[in-house]
Amino acid sequence: MHESTRPELLGDFGMVASTHWLASQTGMSILERGGNAADAAAASGFALQVLEPHLNGPGGEVPILVWSETDQKVEVINGQGTAPQAATVKRLKEMGLDIMPGTGLLSAVVPGAFGAWLTLLERHGSMSLREILSPAIRFAEKGHPVLGRVSRTIETVQELFAQEWPTSAATWLPGGEVPAPNTRFRNTVLARTYTRLVEEAEAAGSRREAQLDAAQRAWYSGFVAEAIESFCRDNHVKDTSGRRNPGLLTGQDLAGWQAQVEEPATLDYQNYTVCKTGPWGQGPVMLQQLAMLESYGLDSAPAGSADWVHGIVETGKLAFADREAWYGDPRFTDVPLQDLLSPEYARQRRTLIDDATASRELRPGAPGGRQPQLPQYPAASAGGETAGVGEPTVAHNGDTRGDTCHVDVVDSGGMMVAATPSGGWLQASPTIPELGFCLSSRAQMFWLQEGLPNSLRPGARPRTTLSPSFALRDGKPWMAFGTPGGDSQDQWNLQLFLNVVHGGMNLQEAIDAPALHSTHIPSSFYPRESFPAQVMIEDRFPTAVLDELARRGHDLKIGGPWTEGRLSAVSKEGEWLRAGANPRGAQGYAVGR
Structure with missing residues (x-):
């Protein structure tokens, strides 16, 4: 039995879950x-x-x-x-x-x-x-x-x-x-x-x-x-x-x-079909991770174990590196999404992961033989004096300077x-x-560099981080879910999905489970900082797991027990509707009957 802070809501009339009661x-x-x-x-x-x-x-x-x-x-x-x-x-x-x-x-x-x-x-x-x-x-x-x-x-x-x-x-x-x-x-x-x-x-x-x-x-x-x-x-x-x-x-x-x-970007994972936005958002990152994790053996790795966390973090580094090199408004740039989501490409990328050692490089792939082009990232200290920038990752005390x-x-x-x-x-x-x-x-x-997928162009959409999620199970509509969090959104979305699918948790248990996010990839937001191999992780993970992750080379920044994510979700399973929302921040609630 998994612990939860609240009951998973159950009813047949309707469910609403959000970040504010x-x-x-x-x-x-x-x-x-x-x-x-x-x-x-x-x-x-x-x-x-x-x-x-x-x-x-x-x-x-x-x-x-x-x-x-x-x-x-x-x-x-x-x-x-x-x-x-x-x-x-x-x-x-x-x-x-x-x-x-x-x-x-x-x-x-x-x-x-x-x-x-x-x-x-x-x-x-x-x-x-x-x-x-x-x-x-x-x-x-x-x-x-x-x-x-x-x-x-x-x-x-x-x-x-x-x-x-x-x-x-x-x-x-x-x-x-x-x-x-x-x-x-x-x-x-x-x-x-x-x-x-x-x-x-x-x-x-x-x-x-x-x-x-x-x-x-x-x-x-x-x-x-x-x-x-x-x-x-x-x-x-x-x-x-x-x-x-x-x-x-x-x-x-x-x-x-x-x-x-538009049609969603989709990926079949076991008996599930996961739907995300196109590559004008970061949504396909989650699909790329799932494609790599298909062969990772998560059914034999307990949820929250060192192997579980290592697999999520390392596949994330590769998928987000592809986001940096390839994603942008498809009306202005050729995003090789079919190749990025192909089983062959996922297997090729999966071979780059060392199951015993955390990687420290930014490694985009070459889908379909195309050569990746990364932006010229500014120094981490770049920037001016004005406060109030948008949507950074969440601090360990739960504060944000702008989010979603x-x-x-x-x-x-x-x-x-x-x-x-x-x-x-x-x-x-x-x-x-x-x-x-x-x-x-x-x-x-946008980048102020010409020739990149996400270069500033008149009339183009910026490659955003906003990433709602939907999943079908056995071809039937099953779960709608998502979270604020900038670059962390699809990291937390993925953890929720895997907690339910592999961890055997209900929606509320999956939301409440200890969580983490990687800051390895350059931020999408000004001033574009990155911290290779760094993982922000809640202290509710067992000490043995934290020690093993550190031994593998993950630079852990251990935060408070309830600092990661603001997930919510609703689902339809058989005759029942279900819902859960995040207790972190004491603000999000689900309601329903």
Whole structure:
């Protein structure tokens, strides 16, 4: 029997699991009122923008995986915004930059979350925009309890806001003070923005589809786009370069964008089929690891043993090295995904792993005989003085300076959704005063080097880390899951999946099990640091396991007992729906009946 902090939820009506208890309950309230999983996920997603503003916002992005019982397949809704048409390597170089800033306006991309959530509603939802947005509007207008992490995040950028980003100070420092944990916080400007979107939607008539279309137009070519363009054009703001730079995003960039509906990248693993985003995200990394682990013999290695951890970490190093060399927006670069996921390539990569020794090199492969090309990584100390960079890995005390959210939903009809909202962090970009939110600085993930899969290109999507997961078992929809965590997302997603499949754990046990992540691969985020062979690992692993991993050459950084991951999951097994959420951080909850 495996230990868990909470029961795995079991029922047959519906389940919602997310990174904030109020967002989970918001989604459940939608199900209780007759909405489906798409409605619930969207309502939860909009609520998370208000409740976890240090982790995502209206100006951010979201990839969504949806299982449709009607269509009997998984689809990806790609809510990743693109680089401005004016954003070129040449232009940024002329500005004296060698690396994209981690904050400010220069790294802004088209805000894709709104379009993605509305695309989900158009294709799969049943409720009106007013019904979906009402909970978020209420949280923004009437107020909600400030999370301790939100308070600490604002405190870290208080001086920056007061001296450099006055519009952010006006929003996030009411009365000039950092809002204390558990006090009531209101964002009435954001409430007005979403209320106006609902009003413009309803002015288009009574048809739900017409209302959703009108809201999309108001955002991408109406008053929202106009406010974004003028703010980027008229403001030079300090960023991590130490300089004051304008934004390059225009109304034309927004008007030319829409969320894309795509086929998932998939891999068959035993009797499971795992579905991820395409290589514009890091999702296929998890598939590559599973392909290598197929021959690793995990059934004979107890979950959490030294062999288990070593196999996960070492396959991860190889898969993430391929991410660095090959992944990017497939519309702009040839990503050899079929070769990367082939059994032959997995066997070839597997031979590079020494089962007794941790590797220290960055070793991308040559899929199909193509030769890899890695970026020229900056020195680890590169960077300026501005606080509030985006989505680093999680510190051992559980703190983050910017991260991500996640929500999973399954309804009684069998629809399942996994979504990972992120970007538009309050601490990463100045607040647009007419709108009450800031833009995503996701363009920091591009390289200012020509000829790479993830080079900055006008209209390209940055290769993101956002990575919701879905799995079928015996060809039937089974589990939707995911986590915040930047480069760690697919490391924690993989551990959850393996804990259930090989470890015999239920969802809650798998989430609660001791966890880890490797920092071997260069970070996707400014300033791109890497720590070869380093593993951040919870101290709940047995001492004998920690000693053996150290003997094999892993550079262990042993953290507290509950510091790794913020996973949540829902599943459908036979007649029952199930759910679990992460106790770490005392914030994520699953609800259901």
